[in-house]
Amino acid sequence: MKKILVATEKPFAPVAVEGIRKVAEQSGYELILLEKYTAAEELLTAAEQVDALIVRSDKITSAVLDAARNLKIVVRAGAGYDNIDLDAATTRGVVVMNTPGQNSNAVAELALGMMVYQARGHFNGKPGTELKGKKLGVHAFGAVGRIVAKIAQGFGMEIYAYDPFIDAEQIRSAGVNPVSAVEDLYSACQYISLHIPANEQTRKSIGERLLSLMPDDGVLVNTARKEVIDEEGLLRVMESKPGFRYVSDIAPDSALVFEEKYPGRFFFTPKKMGAQTQEANVNAGIAAAQQIIDFIEKGVTRFQVNK
Numbered sequence: 001m002k003k004i005l006v007a008t009e010k011p012f013a014p015v016a017v018e019g020i021r022k023v024a025e026q027s028g029y030e031l032i033l034l035e036k037y038t039a040a041e042e043l044l045t046a047a048e049q050v051d052a053l054i055v056r057s058d059k060i061t062s063a064v065l066d067a068a069r070n071l072k073i074v075v076r077a078g079a080g081y082d083n084i085d086l087d088a089a090t091t092r093g094v095v096v097m098n099t100p101g102q103n104s105n106a107v108a109e110l111a112l113g114m115m116v117y118q119a120r121g122h123f124n125g126k127p128g129t130e131l132k133g134k135k136l137g138v139h140a141f142g143a144v145g146r147i148v149a150k151i152a153q154g155f156g157m158e159i160y161a162y163d164p165f166i167d168a169e170q171i172r173s174a175g176v177n178p179v180s181a182v183e184d185l186y187s188a189c190q191y192i193s194l195h196i197p198a199n200e201q202t203r204k205s206i207g208e209r210l211l212s213l214m215p216d217d218g219v220l221v222n223t224a225r226k227e228v229i230d231e232e233g234l235l236r237v238m239e240s241k242p243g244f245r246y247v248s249d250i251a252p253d254s255a256l257v258f259e260e261k262y263p264g265r266f267f268f269t270p271k272k273m274g275a276q277t278q279e280a281n282v283n284a285g286i287a288a289a290q291q292i293i294d295f296i297e298k299g300v301t302r303f304q305v306n307k
């Protein structure tokens with residue numbers, strides 16, 4: 001019997017695990033569960049006998065791939081696959097996939113939620129501001145960015161988007177103003193919501209150069225990855241613009257500096273929360289299980305990211 005390991009340091013909702021189990025068992029696969037593990041060795045041991053692996057932000061290193069001698073496929077139940085050593089997987093003939101779009105709504109809702117939370121002074125009882133009429137810059141118009149724009153339209157925000165990989169007409173047809181230079185997005189908008197992946201091109205790409213273009217009361221909303229921020233540059237902007245705020249789904253490495261120097265001007269989730277809803281877990285988890293079965297049984301390689 002072929003084995004699928006679900007290895008999640010941050011577990012899926014139980015309803016999602018049940019859904020994944022059902023999909024696996026209906027196709028005659030055994031499901032093995034490793035949740036809330038604390039040491040990488042636990043993952044190495046659990047991966048030894050399995051044919052397929054479903055993970056979230058769990059780190060899939062060459063050591064994991066070496067330990068998993070029968071492994072054919074890893075599916076990242078989610079969008080960003082910066083946690084997987086793609087070269088090491090490719091070298092070992094292991095297919096890597098993601099499940100694009102499956103958790104986008106959850107991430108987009110959190111981005112807007114964090115904007116409201118910051119605009120209302122962390123619900124501290126004092127007068128805050130509204131999102132209505134404010135300019136929002138959506139940095140990258142992929143699956144999450146599009147939903148952020150749609151929800152923000154409901155709030156009455158004026159929305160701009162920058163995405164060099166998407167046709168301006170497509171952005172316009174969503175009722176959003178396309179901008180052709182990233183600098184224009186940052187200088188036009190009070191709110192910037194980041195939806196870029198973390199890769200060699202984007203790491204530390206959001207720093208003083210772009211953020212200093214934002215208005216003095218600018219708010220940077222990061223539900224993407226902390227790695228895309230140049231934290232030294234961000235801290236310089238926090239210092240030079242006393243009204244500037246940073247809200248992020250997961251704390252930056254320099255969180256202590258924010259706590260000491262900029263109270264009330266930041267909010268960081270204690271653990272990455274964007275995709276942490278029952279619905280997103282069900283969508284991404286079941287899609288991952290189905291993609292594994294389709295690949296092993298029929299050779300379907302749609303969503304493979306290491307072709």
Ligand code: 3PG
Nearest residue numbers: 056057078079080272275
């Ligand atoms: C993603 O890339 O899909 C999101 O960041 C979600 O990550 P998570 O599954 O670790 O919550």
